[in-house]
Amino acid sequence: MAMAQVRDVAALAGVSPATVSNALNHPHRVSARTLAKVQAAIEELGYVRNDAARQLRAGSNPAVGMIVLDAANPYFTDVAHGAEQHLAELGRPLLLGNSAQREEQELTYLRLFDEQRVAGVLIAPVGDVLPKLRTLKDHGTSVVIIDRKAGADEFSSVSVNDEQGGWLVADHLIDQGARRIAVIGGPGSLRQVRHRLHGTQQRADRTDGATVEFLDTGAMDTASGRETVQRLLERPRDEWPEAIFATNDLVALGALQVLARAGVEVPGEIMLAGYDDIEFAASATIPITSVRQPSEEMGRQAAELLRQAIEDPAAAVQHTVFQPELMVRESTSAH
Amino acid sequence: MAMAQVRDVAALAGVSPATVSNALNHPHRVSARTLAKVQAAIEELGYVRNDAARQLRAGSNPAVGMIVLDAANPYFTDVAHGAEQHLAELGRPLLLGNSAQREEQELTYLRLFDEQRVAGVLIAPVGDVLPKLRTLKDHGTSVVIIDRKAGADEFSSVSVNDEQGGWLVADHLIDQGARRIAVIGGPGSLRQVRHRLHGTQQRADRTDGATVEFLDTGAMDTASGRETVQRLLERPRDEWPEAIFATNDLVALGALQVLARAGVEVPGEIMLAGYDDIEFAASATIPITSVRQPSEEMGRQAAELLRQAIEDPAAAVQHTVFQPELMVRESTSAH
DNA sequence: CTGAAAGCGCTTACAG
DNA sequence: CTGAAAGCGCTTACAG
Known part of the structure; x- marks a missing residue:
């Protein structure tokens, strides 16, 4: 003492x-x-x-706050890692918050960061946080949005073309002979889910007989994937889809667990694709076809855009859009 | 503004x-x-x-800082999640730092938390941080150590009996007929690695012909696992071990990738076991035998011990030791 | 290059 | 129940 x-x-x-x-x-x-x-x-x-005294007098907090949708999802740990590395080079500590896809949690962290007067915030949003982000900006905190372009006029962003990602998956599945495609993920309000679904639908619309059904899993984790596919398999056999496209790999892994347990052949009876291309998708019981996103690079770029916004808050907003890449694996290609 | x-x-x-x-x-x-x-x-x-002003005047920061060995390891995200939940109930924000097994990073976060005068720190240590932890305590910050009992007289801790975990794995491998066991993990200075190795050795000492060889992977991630097993397979075929025990599941998953690529049959030619029982170990190409630790519960208990230490800094230190549980899967038990 | 003074935005005793 | 005053520990102009 x-x-x-x-x-x-x-x-x-x-x-x-x-x-x-x-x-x-x-x-x-x-x-x-x-x-x-x-x-x-x-x-x-x-x-x-004493940091509190220093901050109070100096009038600024060099730290940056980050809010991810799921701290347990390797995709987000990679994005966070990329951001952290770049911020470390800039001498800015990163405070990591996990919204766990809950709006309430998200707002709690935004309030905390606001109270701490952090220099900037990186956020992959769940709810409608635009009003709160505007408040932060008013308070002198710069904001960069990860994974969406909403609020495009006001905040810089880093994202991946999710419609194209959905299109790529659908194109491949249809090419492999699937016509009835079930897209699983959720909540449906999540932009990523909507866009990936939309891309899938657009591709399906181009092929006679191709249909897309959306099943809302409520969340994007393995447990949600298991529950949803469990219900799906309770349908009569001839109402099963020919392919399941999970909007992220955790959901896909959960799906695969249930399919395997039920003795359903993948891809023979049902094809399965995921999204994010986390390492564990490639290492799964049956390696899962997925869509690669440059996660670490996205984190670095988000931190870089934030650096620019902090340096010149009046500068024009910028949007970096990365392209997705389909990684074909055994879960969709019977060879 | x-x-x-x-x-x-x-x-x-x-x-x-x-x-x-x-x-x-x-x-x-x-x-x-x-x-x-x-x-x-x-x-x-x-x-x-303004949080800085409030803290300065109030003289205390309710937040708790946590430092994990690897934010990308599901085991640690689970521990962190358990801690976060309990702390949220107590109205204490959690600031999460990732040492990535680097002593320098670890000290950077400890300094940050010290400067912020956080109420408490939860740490899974890499380096010899005892002197720094003593400083924190001097400054009125309570400390709980996760995953080790070093500094047992000074700080409360939550841990799992790692020697027993190592013993359980060795016992099972030997039971399955393995005699030459390679333990892979690292750095060897990490307490967890040492203890799991020691438990393995102790069990092997009880069986004629059973030998244990330790290969230091340098880090506890999939890439390190891949590199180490790659080198292992370059040996003449008759110098291969009969079983590989990876001291965590990420290393085991890396090992499995290399074994599969090389066409080595698991468990036929080489058995494989991991540690932590992360979900992805059970979902792997060949489901991996692993040692379960009650990760979320450990996080909650660490937060609880911290709460007690904050409430009464003079109270006696407490140590909670959980028991590990072996989860046998295909990677060690033929058919 | 060094120091005396003021003040960052709050909260805490204390008096009323 | 409410308010005037002091002060948390630092850094920032400013003067020397």
């Missing part, structure tokens, strides 16, 4: 508190002799700066 | 700043009428409290 303060350091070093502060924050303003004395005093007392 | 402050709220509500503060922090001290006026003013101005 013997918390040393600047004044203790100053006293021990035989200088003023202002000089200690300068030694800490603007070392070039201080003579080498003084700097050495101050550093020795800091060392001896084990002085650790 | 029209950042409203308490004084603006006070002016609009026609009360003093002190009353606004009371309305915010001790609503029961304020009349219903006043409370309503203050809340209306807060609403109208979009007032958001």
Whole structure:
């Protein structure tokens, strides 16, 4: 509890508190002799700066807050990792929050970041957070949106062309002979889900007899995938889809578990595709066809756009759109 | 930038700043009428409290910092999730840091948390952080250690009996007929790795002809697992081990990828076991035998021990030790 | 290059 | 129940 303060350091070093502060924050303003004395005093007392006081006086918090949809999804840990690396280079700590696809959690973190007056926020949104993001901007916090272009006029963004991703999957499935396609994922309100579904539908519309059915899983995790496919298999055999397209790989893995347990042959009886191309999709019991997104690169780019927005809040917003890539594996191609 | 402050709220509500503060922090001290006026003013101005100022004056930060070894490992996301849930119930935000098994990163986060004067820290340590943890404690920050009992006299901890886990795996592998066992994981300095190896060795010592060889992968991820097993397979065929025990599932999944690519039969030619029992181990190409740890429960318990330590810093330290459980799957048991 | 003074935005005793 | 005053620990102009 013997918390040393600047004044203790100053006293021990035989200088003023202002000089200690300068030694800490603007070392070039201080003579080498003084700097050495101050550093020795800091060392001896084990002085650790009080961040709250520094922030209050300096009027800014260098940290960046990030909110992801699911901290347990390797796709998001990769995006976060990319962002963290770039931010570390900029000397900005990253505070990571997990909304777990819950609007309430999302708002809790946004409020926390607002109260902390962080320099910037990176967010993959669940709910309609635009009003809250505008508030943050009003308060001097820059914002970059990950995974969607909504609010396009106001905030820079990094995203992947999800409609094209859906199209690529549908094109492949139809090419493999599937006509009845079930798209599973959710909640349906999630932009990613809507766009991937839309792309699938658009491709299906081009082929006679191709139909798309959407089953809302409610969430994007393995448990939700299991439950949904469980229900699907309770239908009469001739009402099963020929292919299941899960809007992310966790849902696909859950689906695969249920299909395997039920003895359904993949891809023989039902083809299965996922999205995100997480490592575990390629390592699954039956390797899963998926859509690759440059996750780490997306995180880096989001951090870079944020850097630019922080540097010049009046600058024009920018949108980086990455292209998805289909990774074909055993779950859809019987060879 | 029209950042409203308490004084603006006070002016609009026609009360003093002190009353606004009371309305915010001790609503029961304020009349219903006043409370309503203050809340209306807060609403109208979009007032958001300045956390740095609050913390400075209040002298404490309710948040808790957590440092995990690998934010991309589902085991740690589960532990973090358990901790986050319990802390949320206590009204304490969780700040999550990822050391990525790097001592430098670990110290960076510890310094950040120290500067922020967080109420507590949960840490799964990489390096020798005891001196730094003592400093934190001196500064009034409570500490709970996850996954090890080092510093047992000074800090409460939550851990799993890793030696027993290693023993369980070895016992099973030997039972399945394996004698030459390769343990892969790393760095060897990591307590978890040492203990799991030690348990393996102890069991092997009881069986004639059973030998244990340790291969340091340097890190605990899939890439490290791949590289190590790649090198292993370059040995003459008759120098291959009969079983590989990876000290976590990510390493095991990496190992499995290389074995599959090389056409090595698992478990026929080489058995494979992992640790942590992450969901993806059970869903792998060949479902992987693993050791289950109650990850979420560990996180909750760590948060609970922290709560107690924060409440009474002078209380005796406590150690919760969970028991591991072997999950036998196809990767070690032919058919 | 160094220091005395002021003040960041809150909350906490204390008095009324 | 409410308010005037002080002060949390630092950094920022400013003067020397």
